[in-house]
Amino acid sequence: MQLVLEKRAERSNTIALVSPLIAIGLTIVTMTILFAILGKNPFLALHAYFIAPLTDAYSLQEIAVKATPLVMIAIGLSLCYLANAWNIGAEGQFLIGAVAGSWIAVKTQGTDAGAWVLPAMLVLAAAAGALYALIPAICKVKFGASEILTSLMLVYVADLFLDYLVRGPWRDPQGFNFPTTAEFDPVATVPLLIDGGRLHLGSIITLLVVAAAAILLGRTIKGFEIRVVGAAPRAARFGGFNANQLIILTFAVSGALAGLAGIIEVAGPVGHLQPGISPGYGFTAIIVAFLGRLNPLGILIAGLFLALTFIGGEQAQIAMKIPLDVTKVFQGILLFYVLACDSLILYRFKLVSPNRQVASGTH
Amino acid sequence: MQAHQRMLDSTPNGLHSGESPLLQTLGLTKRYGDFLANDSIDIDIWPKEIHALLGENGAGKSTLVKAIYGLIQPSAGEIRWQGQPIVLSGPSEARSRGIGMVFQHFSLFDNLTVAENVALGLDGRESFKDMSARLEQVSKTYGLPLDPRREVWQLSVGERQRIEIVRALMQDPKFLILDEPTAVLTPQEADQLFIVLERLKAEGRAILYISHKLEEVKRLCDTATILRGGKKVDTCNPRLETAASLARMMVGGEIKEVKAAAGRKTTVPRLVVNDLSLAPSEAHGVRLEHISFELKGGEILGIAGVAGNGQDELFAALSGERLSKDPGTVVIEGIAAGHLSITQRRKLGAAFVPEERLGHGTAPRMKLSENALLTGHAASGMVHHGFIDTAATLKTVDRATETFDVRKAKRDPEAASLSGGNLQKFIVGREILRNPAVLVVSQPTWGVDAGAAAVIRQALLDLASAGAAVLVTSQDLDELAEIADRIAVMFHGHLSAPLATADATREKLGLLMGGSSLEPKEAAHAVGA
Numbered sequence: 001m002q003l004v005l006e007k008r009a010e011r012s013n014t015i016a017l018v019s020p021l022i023a024i025g026l027t028i029v030t031m032t033i034l035f036a037i038l039g040k041n042p043f044l045a046l047h048a049y050f051i052a053p054l055t056d057a058y059s060l061q062e063i064a065v066k067a068t069p070l071v072m073i074a075i076g077l078s079l080c081y082l083a084n085a086w087n088i089g090a091e092g093q094f095l096i097g098a099v100a101g102s103w104i105a106v107k108t109q110g111t112d113a114g115a116w117v118l119p120a121m122l123v124l125a126a127a128a129g130a131l132y133a134l135i136p137a138i139c140k141v142k143f144g145a146s147e148i149l150t151s152l153m154l155v156y157v158a159d160l161f162l163d164y165l166v167r168g169p170w171r172d173p174q175g176f177n178f179p180t181t182a183e184f185d186p187v188a189t190v191p192l193l194i195d196g197g198r199l200h201l202g203s204i205i206t207l208l209v210v211a212a213a214a215i216l217l218g219r220t221i222k223g224f225e226i227r228v229v230g231a232a233p234r235a236a237r238f239g240g241f242n243a244n245q246l247i248i249l250t251f252a253v254s255g256a257l258a259g260l261a262g263i264i265e266v267a268g269p270v271g272h273l274q275p276g277i278s279p280g281y282g283f284t285a286i287i288v289a290f291l292g293r294l295n296p297l298g299i300l301i302a303g304l305f306l307a308l309t310f311i312g313g314e315q316a317q318i319a320m321k322i323p324l325d326v327t328k329v330f331q332g333i334l335l336f337y338v339l340a341c342d343s344l345i346l347y348r349f350k351l352v353s354p355n356r357q358v359a360s361g362t363h
Numbered sequence: 364m365q366a367h368q369r370m371l372d373s374t375p376n377g378l379h380s381g382e383s384p385l386l387q388t389l390g391l392t393k394r395y396g397d398f399l400a401n402d403s404i405d406i407d408i409w410p411k412e413i414h415a416l417l418g419e420n421g422a423g424k425s426t427l428v429k430a431i432y433g434l435i436q437p438s439a440g441e442i443r444w445q446g447q448p449i450v451l452s453g454p455s456e457a458r459s460r461g462i463g464m465v466f467q468h469f470s471l472f473d474n475l476t477v478a479e480n481v482a483l484g485l486d487g488r489e490s491f492k493d494m495s496a497r498l499e500q501v502s503k504t505y506g507l508p509l510d511p512r513r514e515v516w517q518l519s520v521g522e523r524q525r526i527e528i529v530r531a532l533m534q535d536p537k538f539l540i541l542d543e544p545t546a547v548l549t550p551q552e553a554d555q556l557f558i559v560l561e562r563l564k565a566e567g568r569a570i571l572y573i574s575h576k577l578e579e580v581k582r583l584c585d586t587a588t589i590l591r592g593g594k595k596v597d598t599c600n601p602r603l604e605t606a607a608s609l610a611r612m613m614v615g616g617e618i619k620e621v622k623a624a625a626g627r628k629t630t631v632p633r634l635v636v637n638d639l640s641l642a643p644s645e646a647h648g649v650r651l652e653h654i655s656f657e658l659k660g661g662e663i664l665g666i667a668g669v670a671g672n673g674q675d676e677l678f679a680a681l682s683g684e685r686l687s688k689d690p691g692t693v694v695i696e697g698i699a700a701g702h703l704s705i706t707q708r709r710k711l712g713a714a715f716v717p718e719e720r721l722g723h724g725t726a727p728r729m730k731l732s733e734n735a736l737l738t739g740h741a742a743s744g745m746v747h748h749g750f751i752d753t754a755a756t757l758k759t760v761d762r763a764t765e766t767f768d769v770r771k772a773k774r775d776p777e778a779a780s781l782s783g784g785n786l787q788k789f790i791v792g793r794e795i796l797r798n799p800a801v802l803v804v805s806q807p808t809w810g811v812d813a814g815a816a817a818v819i820r821q822a823l824l825d826l827a828s829a830g831a832a833v834l835v836t837s838q839d840l841d842e843l844a845e846i847a848d849r850i851a852v853m854f855h856g857h858l859s860a861p862l863a864t865a866d867a868t869r870e871k872l873g874l875l876m877g878g879s880s881l882e883p884k885e886a887a888h889a890v891g892a
Contacts, residue, residue, distance in 0.1 A: 221740055228733070232727060235722055236726070238738070239738060240683075240740075
């Protein structure tokens with residue numbers, strides 16, 4: 001008997017829905033083995049990761065807070081990936097957005113600037129993220145440079161630039177030499193949804209972005225253009241769609257969303273600019289985008305799931321001394337399985353008996 | 364011959380009684396899921412025989428041949444080689460037993476030389492030098508001249524086919540399978556090939572010749588096996604049949620004859636090309652050289668030529684997939700359009716059907732309604748304020764389905780799930796339903812079953828009768844003779860002056876396809892960067 005992959009006549013919509021679940025299942029099996037190797041009780045560890053965070057209100061809010069940037073970034077990335085444009089640098093665009101928005105917050109600090117401050121920060125952050133994403137996009141279109149490499153490399157540039165600002169010009173004079181700006185003024189802070197809670201306006205903005213993306217992809221000609229350019233480039237050209245323009249557009253949109261997520265994070269949960277504002281949101285969002293099938297609703301669910309792993313990872317570290325890096329291992333394994341299971345949408349496994357009882361074996 | 368031979372002699376006419384066939388299939392069956400691609404096929408192939416395998420697209424010819432060449436394993440039944448049952452583990456075992464095959468689509472590396480390409484297909488037991496010498500000798504012996512040192516991209520399609528044939532012959536096969544070998548040849552080149560095949564036959568080899576060109580089969584083949592819907596219909600002597608009777612067996616009924624409306628009137632020029640020259644967009648592409656023609660409403664102009672002589676480049680230049688700096692080179696409905704995008708050209712009333720159905724004419728993994736939108740978004744009221752009118756796209760699918768008899772499993776399936784003929788009917792229908800002033804269509808019936816081909820040709824004729832200008836590029840001379848008013852020939856990026864179809868004999872067209880009427884300096888390859 002022999003196991004072969006056989007091409008399906010039509011893509012299987014059932015598998016398209018089930019494949020992320022299979023991937024999650026396989027990841028959990030792998031993690032169980034990994035926990036056992038680390039000498040931890042796998043069942044307690046899995047409970048700490050996936051069940052414990054769901055049992056108290058604080059953690060539930062925290063999951064939504066973590067999911068907010070993940071989903072917003074992943075929505076932008078999904079547009080890129082659907083159009084076959086590979087933006088890997090959302091982390092950098094996130095940081096640049098945070099920096100640009102913070103500039104207004106820092107400059108208006110202690111002045112009597114009014115309610116315009118926060119909207120201006122959001123707009124500037126989105127614009128900066130978009131411009132930063134346009135660098136790899138334009139290099140791709142004009143010079144054929146691989147956008148995967150250039151966008152990734154710009155992450156480190158953004159990271160160091162932020163580092164320089166908070167250690168140098170923008171450092172809080174009263175901050176005991178910690179590399180951080182002063183706490184933002186109330187007008188430069190994202191309002192909370194519940195007094196005393198953690199949930200903030202950014203989560204609402206993210207939901208609006210999800211809805212907008214769903215309409216864009218499902219109902220508009222622009223969304224169709226994005227999908228067809230990615231799915232069949234030559235047919236797209238025949239349809240009159242320009243792939244290069246679309247690379248520019250999708251990079252700009254995803255950069256803007258990443259930048260927006262950056263400033264919302266800084267002006268929301270964090271409250272000031274400092275290094276380490278992102279535990280790798282820009283990279284985890286890649287997993288979110290694929291786990292969510294590049295579909296807005298799927299991304300919303302996947303974002304909440306990945307946020308759960310962040311919170312669960314923290315709890316597991318506190319409760320069981322499991323290193324926080326295990327969360328990243330988990331996310332990496334998950335992406336691996338998601339991509340692997342995707343082959344099942346277009347292919348299926350089949351057992352074949354080669355019936356070689358007469359095989360001559362001359363060769 | 365073979366000592367033990369079951370007396371299951373199923374020879375068509377008893378000529379070979381007493382010997383065993385060189386190759387025999389008994390009840391050969393290949394099942395893909397619920398689909399029977401081959402249903403219990405018996406075929407006997409004898410030495411010194413050219414055996415035709417006839418059938419429409421999807422009749423099961425390729426499946427049968429793949430099983431014989433070891434590319435796929437049959438689900439049931441057996442293959443006998445010189446009377447012995449065999450199971451082939453793969454093509455290399457088939458080759459080592461003496462079965463050779465020349466595929467319709469060549470597997471050659473453009474940037475390697477002829478000898479290097481041949482070496483890649485052999486098992487490499489001899490030195491490269493010995494192999495090159497043998498290559499030259501084999502090609503000389505059989506009258507298939509080849510220079511082992513030339514790189515493949517410099518060669519014509521006919522020469523490339525020679526590489527494949529010589530490569531197969533260098534393994535001294537007893538049995539050679541040829542898949543539609545004349546599809547890419549000029550009539551003269553085809554004649555040369557037939558001489559080679561006759562010679563191979565005289566040497567005692569057997570040939571399985573896959574084709575759907577019936578005249579050719581009648582002329583060349585001793586036996587013909589006809590497949591339809593995966594089953595063997597009959598084995599006969601094609602010389603005793605008429606082309607019409609063979610066609611009936613292939614199709615299983617009469618083919619609707621294509622009728623042109625009497626007295627089509629030509630009107631104003633709707634598509635004019637003025638001195639269009641265009642550098643190739645990719646290495647080894649063809650440069651278009653000073654192409655000019657004029658096409659009036661009510662007229663069908665055919666463009667003949669061997670594949671790879673600039674037809675694809677011309678299509679891209681006409682459709683606007685490639686733009687020209689000079690707007691005046693392409694004039695659609697009296698408006699200079701050389702610099703306009705494909706969408707703008709569609710708005711002027713032009714429509715296009717490319718050769719590749721999947722991946723060019725349609726996005727394979729998208730639904731038909733989305734593929735209707737692909738070309739319809741420009742000018743068919745399918746988009747309002749940026750939003751897609753799904754009902755309008757579905758209506759186009761329904762109308763195309765009804766008008767052109769598109770058979771499909773559900774209302775709106777993915778393009779890739781349709782058969783070639785049905786998808787082509789959908790694509791042609793999608794464009795014709797837009798009532799184009801100008802239709803540019805490339806290989807309209809390539810790989811399409813006879814029924815669908817007749818529907819498509821009739822649609823093109825009707826469109827011209829309704830006043831549209833139609834440009835048809837085709838390698839099928841019979842097709843052009845059937846529908847075109849005038850025929851021009853492409854060779855090395857040049858377009859000949861059009862001949863009236865009545866004057867365009869196969870001989871004349873064949874000479875033009877071989878580049879004969881061109882001046883010597885232009886016959887040199889137009890080598891790009």
